Amino acid sequence: MKKTKKKKTLPKIHCHKCENQSDCCRFGAWIDLEEAKKIISAGIKGDFFHLEIDKAFPSGFRVGTSIEDNPCVFLDPDGLCRVHKFDYALKPVTCIEFPYEDGKLSSFASVLCTLHKNNIRKAKKRRAR
Numbered sequence: 001m002k003k004t005k006k007k008k009t010l011p012k013i014h015c016h017k018c019e020n021q022s023d024c025c026r027f028g029a030w031i032d033l034e035e036a037k038k039i040i041s042a043g044i045k046g047d048f049f050h051l052e053i054d055k056a057f058p059s060g061f062r063v064g065t066s067i068e069d070n071p072c073v074f075l076d077p078d079g080l081c082r083v084h085k086f087d088y089a090l091k092p093v094t095c096i097e098f099p100y101e102d103g104k105l106s107s108f109a110s111v112l113c114t115l116h117k118n119n120i121r122k123a124k125k126r127r128a129r
Contacts, residue, residue, distance in 0.1 A: 022079040024098050024112045028066025031092035032057040044086050046073040
């Protein structure tokens with residue numbers, strides 16, 4: 001009889017419950033070139049960096065929203081996303097879906113996602129009991 005692997009369900013992340021919603025913006029994001037063009041066309045203040053070929057993105061190109069380890073250029077001093085405040089429909093898919101990438105937990109989730117870090121701590125406490 002063939003054993004079937006139990007599909008691991010990922011914990012739900014409810015960003016609206018996060019007290020530190022800008023933590024995930026600390027290092028910017030890679031976004032699709034076409035999304036960047038829409039943001040530029042809307043006149044939202046900010047720049048894009050490092051245009052690269054990446055077939056994983058719909059247009060085949062990605063651009064960064066920060067230089068090296070700097071925060072996203074669209075992060076306002078109030079800790080909110082300038083794109084999100086202007087029009088949520090323009091918010092890049094990678095930003096909306098974080099801490100997930102392609103349906104899997106991002107390798108950056110344990111560093112950038114406060115809620116994911118809290119879930120890890122709670123799971124460790126449950127296992128320790």
